[in-house]
Amino acid sequence: MKKLTFIVLFCGVNIFLIFLQIDKKGKNTALSYEIQRKERELQELIQQKEHLTNKLHVLKNPSTIKEFAAEQLNMKKIKLSQIKLLQDQSHNDNDK
Secondary structure, three states: HHHHHHHHHHHHHHHHHHHHHHHHHHHHHHHHEEEEHHHHHHHHHHHHHHHHHHHHHHHHHHHHHHHHHOOOOOOOOOOHHHOOOOHHHHHHHHHH
């Protein structure tokens, strides 16, 4: 009787350990896929950052700013002689 109990217990423990190994393999595979997905996402974000950085440098370029001001905002160059000085209204009110 003791021998039969030992054999059943031994087989049960071995089957349990086999299931634990299968579960471990499954979790490792799932984590491997998750790591690959996160690495792919990281590469996409790095590329997006580089693209946006390049776009920022282009937009900060003085010639791009000048072109935007002329085309989109209808701004024109003016001469210094076209600028008129206006008196400060609050300064004139204090004199009265």
